[in-house]
Amino acid sequence: MTAPMTSPQFKDNAHRALGDAQLQKALGNVRHAVIERRAAAAAALPEFEALRDQARDIRDHVLQHLDIYLEEYERKVTAAGGHVHFARTGDEACRIITGIARRRGAKSVTKGKSMVSEEIGLNGALERAGVEVIETDLGEYIIQLRGETPSHIIMPAVHLNQEDVEQEFRKRHTHLDAGRNLEDAETLLAEARGILRQKFLAADMGITGANFLVAETGTSIIVTNEGNGDLTQTLPKVHVVVASIEKIAPTLEDAAAIMRVLARSATGQDMSVYTTLSTGPRRPGDVDGPEEYHVVLVDNGRSAMLGTEFQDMLRCIRCGACMNHCPVYHAVGGHAYGWVYPGPMGAVLTPSLMGVDKGGHLPNASTFCGRCEDACPVRIPLPKLMRHWREREFERHLAPVRVRAGLSLWGFFARRPLLYRLGTSIAMRAMGWLGRKRGHFARVPFAGGWTSYRDFPTPQGGTFQAQWKKREKGRQGISR
């Protein structure tokens, strides 16, 4: 089971997003506030660039020795009294988790924010098994009410405005006074908190993701800003951690090193408000904690990326900086990408996990401006990896026929300079003459993608190389 996908309809999605005034208003927030906060946090830390190198190196080391660290992690979790489950696919992971719920007779499950649970379609699987699922991250809670998926990996409801949230709360929380004040973020937060508090106390099982799985101690670490993760994992009798296999950090010190770039890159905070470590179930003498502790490690296509040109993508620590800095994300928002992971990281990861035949638009829908790579805390060469997907796509003849034909024709001439110079010289003169009066064309045959939106400037007429040749001949004449 994986989340439903509309990535093949990316263009239609984008068209809708561009015409959605409410969405466009909400996206305005991403365009500046987060970028400025990240820049300020990076500037305030003289060693920030060195820390990025360190984080990259730690992640690379993990990926090179992933098998060893996963086994070490499993040993440590088991030693602490927990259970580790390896799931090859999303389906397998869902079966394991619904199995635990069934065995424990769980009726209600609280969840901390977890993108991998979105990826494997866990909520749907649990609901089909008759379990109520309650998202406890405020953003996730809001979009769960609306029946939506996250549009950003750390700000799941970033596509919404405050008034959208107010409207949704009034529609859903009908047991509350209709005349209540919900005009600011604080009152909205208080209302959600009041409702979620009861859910926390009633939950039979808590599911969280993990930012890190520490091999040396068997510890899973989550970072949150709301504290919902703590309540999710300490109050119910069962705690299930669902995480993808590459989340390993060899030691606590390594995890701490990466954390120094994580929050700064994500939100511009020095650290997230809560950093929560859990190692196994409640021990004798512990005042709280779950009776059972499970970790479900999801592969779902990742091990196939190891050793390929896409391995660098597995360095990702899910901070969201790439999408925060992406002009395409700013324009269309996260839902247009059509699957769980939006923005530049999604443009690489989605084809990796779902196939480039389905996710092919995503690595193409980039201007290669490079801002994502500049912001990435673990220096993933995102444009380069997107380009690699374009190469795989080209090899498989998946690019549209017209694009391929155009490229071939251009390639033919570009490899034959004499023919190219002759042809372009004539063509540019003709175009220059045709458009000389107005200085631009409002329509150019076969260039509708350009001229539907902007004018095409008129060439000056006569190529540089032809004119240069004349100049050089003239000079030669003089020197003779």
Add this chain to the structure above:
Amino acid sequence: MLLFIGSFNLYHTSLPPASTISRMERGAAETYFCPVVRVGNLATVEQDDKDGRITTGNQGQRRPRVALLVTCLVDLMRPSVGFAAVKLLEEAGCDVVVPSQTCCGQPAYNSGNRATARALALQVMDRFSGVDYVVAPSGSCAGMAARHYPELFTHDPNLAVRARAFADKTHELVSFLTDILGVTSVSATFEHTVTYHDSCAGLREMHVKRQPRTLLESVEGLKLVEMKDAEVCCGFGGTFATKYGEISDAIVSEKARNIDSSKADVLLAGDLGCLMNMAGKLSRQGRKMEVRHIAEVLADMTDAPAIAAPEDGSI
């Protein structure tokens, strides 16, 4: 046809053999004769002799030989930018040659067609051999050679070293003038308020940021104002602009708003692709904005109508 072949040979026979390829470093020792351009920290030509020793002796007098990678867009759309680049380079003391050329291969490279990209990269490296530097009036095309040619031949022991060496001698025009030749000011007059867009590849691949501003500040009568988000992409992205025209339009519309709010009357940038995109949008919106390549202003060659502007010069 014979004329083409003749001129092709002309460019090539005038080049020194590959063994005399020399290297320039910053640090003043020699002064080139520069009739117009005022030159600050001047460059020295040093040469590895046969024993690998570096000498500065009489080789120090030689003018650096620069091959102009004019870029396909400038070649086809706006030759005046190429001539402006030549003027700037010659006035800064360079001998400029223009090898016969088509395209650097970037469109193929970014479309996933690695074979064509490699063929074109090889074509460029062959035709541009035997010069001290390769300079392009574009951060994007310079970036293709300087950052991506080595990538194209990573697993080819036959060409990897050559691609690396080629990459190392390739520069974007404005940063070449300032960082390698030590040019600190130009002799040009331009009585306008201008704003400068940082094209992505120039900014992030070739680290072009302060260099154009330094030289623009020396232009007489020119007032530079910064637009909001000057470093944000204009939405061009090569084939992206046509493949995802609607998204590209949303991005360039935002850029047009920022250009408009800057209160500048001229928009400059260092890449013709971006300029055509922005000029095309501003023109479609009917905005009164003169759009030019920065080389035209620095070289004091602003007689040609601006990009997308009518023949009579009115905007």
